[in-house]
Amino acid sequence: MKNRVNSKRENYLSFIINYHIILLIPMLIVAFSTFFVVRQHNLERVMTEVELKTESQSKYWDQEMSVILLQYNDCRYSKVYSPASYGLGFPVTYLDIMQDLRNKEGALPFVDKLYFYNMDEQKIFSSEGTYEEDIFFAGRCRMDNKILDEAKERGMAAGRASFYAGTRDGMVIAFNLRSKLEMERTGSKGQYLLVTVSREKLMEQFAPRGVEGITAITWQDEVLYQSTDKIADWSEDDYEIYRQDVANGFTIWNLASKKEIISDSVRYLKSYVLWIGVSLAVGIVLALFYSRKRYVIFQDIVGHSAALEDEKNALQAESCLYELLTLDIQKGDELWEKCLASGVHVDRKSQYIILFPKSACNEDLKDYFVAMKREDGFSSAYKINLFGDIYMWLVLSCEEKESIEKKLDAFAEAGARFERGAIISDIGKIKESYEMTIRKIKRTYSSVGDYPRMEMEALKDAVALGEESRVDIILREIREIISESEEVTAILASFETLYMLGLDSRKFYALVRNRSFSRQDVLNIFDMALEERRHRTAPKEGTEAEAGCRKRSITDVLAYLHEHYLDPGFSAKYMAASFDTSVSNLSHFFKKNMGVSISAYVDQIKLEKAKQLLRDSDLKVGEIAELLQYGSSTGFAVMFKKYEGMTPKEYRENL
Numbered sequence: 001m002k003n004r005v006n007s008k009r010e011n012y013l014s015f016i017i018n019y020h021i022i023l024l025i026p027m028l029i030v031a032f033s034t035f036f037v038v039r040q041h042n043l044e045r046v047m048t049e050v051e052l053k054t055e056s057q058s059k060y061w062d063q064e065m066s067v068i069l070l071q072y073n074d075c076r077y078s079k080v081y082s083p084a085s086y087g088l089g090f091p092v093t094y095l096d097i098m099q100d101l102r103n104k105e106g107a108l109p110f111v112d113k114l115y116f117y118n119m120d121e122q123k124i125f126s127s128e129g130t131y132e133e134d135i136f137f138a139g140r141c142r143m144d145n146k147i148l149d150e151a152k153e154r155g156m157a158a159g160r161a162s163f164y165a166g167t168r169d170g171m172v173i174a175f176n177l178r179s180k181l182e183m184e185r186t187g188s189k190g191q192y193l194l195v196t197v198s199r200e201k202l203m204e205q206f207a208p209r210g211v212e213g214i215t216a217i218t219w220q221d222e223v224l225y226q227s228t229d230k231i232a233d234w235s236e237d238d239y240e241i242y243r244q245d246v247a248n249g250f251t252i253w254n255l256a257s258k259k260e261i262i263s264d265s266v267r268y269l270k271s272y273v274l275w276i277g278v279s280l281a282v283g284i285v286l287a288l289f290y291s292r293k294r295y296v297i298f299q300d301i302v303g304h305s306a307a308l309e310d311e312k313n314a315l316q317a318e319s320c321l322y323e324l325l326t327l328d329i330q331k332g333d334e335l336w337e338k339c340l341a342s343g344v345h346v347d348r349k350s351q352y353i354i355l356f357p358k359s360a361c362n363e364d365l366k367d368y369f370v371a372m373k374r375e376d377g378f379s380s381a382y383k384i385n386l387f388g389d390i391y392m393w394l395v396l397s398c399e400e401k402e403s404i405e406k407k408l409d410a411f412a413e414a415g416a417r418f419e420r421g422a423i424i425s426d427i428g429k430i431k432e433s434y435e436m437t438i439r440k441i442k443r444t445y446s447s448v449g450d451y452p453r454m455e456m457e458a459l460k461d462a463v464a465l466g467e468e469s470r471v472d473i474i475l476r477e478i479r480e481i482i483s484e485s486e487e488v489t490a491i492l493a494s495f496e497t498l499y500m501l502g503l504d505s506r507k508f509y510a511l512v513r514n515r516s517f518s519r520q521d522v523l524n525i526f527d528m529a530l531e532e533r534r535h536r537t538a539p540k541e542g543t544e545a546e547a548g549c550r551k552r553s554i555t556d557v558l559a560y561l562h563e564h565y566l567d568p569g570f571s572a573k574y575m576a577a578s579f580d581t582s583v584s585n586l587s588h589f590f591k592k593n594m595g596v597s598i599s600a601y602v603d604q605i606k607l608e609k610a611k612q613l614l615r616d617s618d619l620k621v622g623e624i625a626e627l628l629q630y631g632s633s634t635g636f637a638v639m640f641k642k643y644e645g646m647t648p649k650e651y652r653e654n655l
Helices: 002-077 095-105 133-140 145-154 180-186 201-207 264-291 292-314 318-326 334-341 360-370 401-413 428-447 454-466 468-482 486-501 504-514 519-535 545-549 554-564 572-578 583-594 600-617 621-628 632-645 648-653
Strands: 115-120 122-123 129-131 141-143 156-163 168-176 191-198 211-220 222-226 239-245 250-257 350-357 379-383 390-397
Touching: 002 095, 002 191, 002 201, 002 239, 002 250, 002 264, 002 583, 095 115, 122 133, 129 133, 129 201, 133 141, 141 145, 141 390, 145 168, 145 504, 156 191, 156 222, 156 264, 168 222, 180 239, 180 318, 180 519, 191 201, 201 211, 239 350, 264 572, 318 334, 318 468, 334 428, 350 360, 350 401, 350 428, 360 379, 360 390, 454 468, 454 486, 468 486, 486 519, 486 632, 504 519, 554 583, 572 583, 572 600, 583 600, 600 621, 600 632, 600 648, 621 632, 621 648, 632 648
Parallel strands: none
Antiparallel strands: 115 122, 115 191, 122 129, 141 156, 156 168, 168 191, 211 222, 211 250, 239 250, 350 390, 379 390
8 A cells, every 4th residue: 555655645645746847848948039039020020121111211411411512612612602703892791601502501501501611701601691700600500619619620520400599499500611822821810601400300211110229420439410409328238229421421320229129028928927837736636636627737837839820920911911912823823822921810701901091080990900810710901001191901801792892882981091902802803903993093083194192102102111012013003003093193203202202203205305205105104214223233333444433533423524525525425434433333333322213313413403493584484495595485384383383483483
């Protein structure tokens, strides 16, 4: 009897030990594995978003600085700001300086104000008037004197400043308009161009969006702008930091809180720890009874492992949605298997696309689709971010067509406004359902031939984020609009699309100059441009082919453009031959330094010249068009209205 009792005790203890080992080890492995997987996924997602945002901000900053530098160079060589212009009998008045500053401010929307500081006269000139030196620096613009000292030595300097008696703050960039040699020769104390940028202007472009964190701009390690003042220490222990150097010694910084990045994974870990604790308590109770019910624990572990796998697949589901709208899918093919593995239930009975605008009358409809959980075994709704103010959902359901239509009719009767594609049973027709739905909503909210403003905004957003699949979908919609629009709308939409994509639009200029063209002509050129985009490859750095271009600076290229842009037969090919390089290398070199294509830059030059002639001369619109090589007054009017929002005649009348 004693041996039997001891044997039972040994068996009981052996079970307890084995049970806890079997239960604890997989639970701990799953818990910590999930924690690290989720943390790494969040880190990669956030840093990718931060990198894209930083690159977009850097391009914008480089573009704005290039325009500022152009205005600075204009001031350096302008007789308006020359020291020889002052004194008895000077040919330039203060009003001339004020007017020139006003014109330059009009070309610099990013800049708050421009000031010309003449130390010899102890005066500061602005577009609004003149200021005494002591009054200006005491109230109008408070800044450290070291900025001017550094600008005198280096030619340019930047620092923090406060404006309007301390009511606003921002940064000031100081440019020295005179060389040391010139100041020594003339005995001048110096003249400076002061460029002020308010915090409000900076917040418009550099406030954090999407990812919580900090955006900052520095110059020579001095912080000029920070999107939040709550954080003073950029410790790498607390933040993931991504930086990118931009023009003239400035640096764009973006920081993402590590605490925020791992918050989801920490919640996972806490929930698993709690779950393990509860399981252990239940396991101990079950173990005391030493029954067959012990096997239930192992079944629970297996079931939970499957749930974890489903959760992991759900994180990858969004990558399949754009492909469903652009690629053909058939049962059993690679895309079909990828969707199922990612939790997109393409094997369900009914599928449809539904779109509706963001409005109060559609809140209940939005909540209905939000409530469809991916883990729901009956119906799932997947939101596709395509257009900003338009909700778009892909719904995959086991419901019958009649039941779905009844529910949607109830929403329509309650005031909801939406458009949907046909409810289909073949997932291979989902592209057709999407295209039909798009056509319906366009007919509802716009007329055929209207300018595709919604699509253009979506394209701008997709290009900035580098979402190529989304870009392809939007381009398809824009092409369809162009094919149905009037010639002028088609031309304008094509110009803007190619500008956003950084493609050459010279063929459209030639088409406009021919005066006689059809919508099909526009469409053909548009298709060729997109085909060029699909096949082009980025030029490699450091190749011999770029050597000819590198012999010259961007200043040389800009000087050549300003001198020759009105030459008969001027083109990128014409210009590339002058610099002994290829068209592709010259275009890459120019866009890398200026942020825009050569053709877009020439457009800007012509536009500013056109506005000057409209203001200061009595030339007719047709004469200005001919002078600027537009070919016809019609082509000139189209381009002018695209950028200014009005015709040349209206512009002159509003002066």
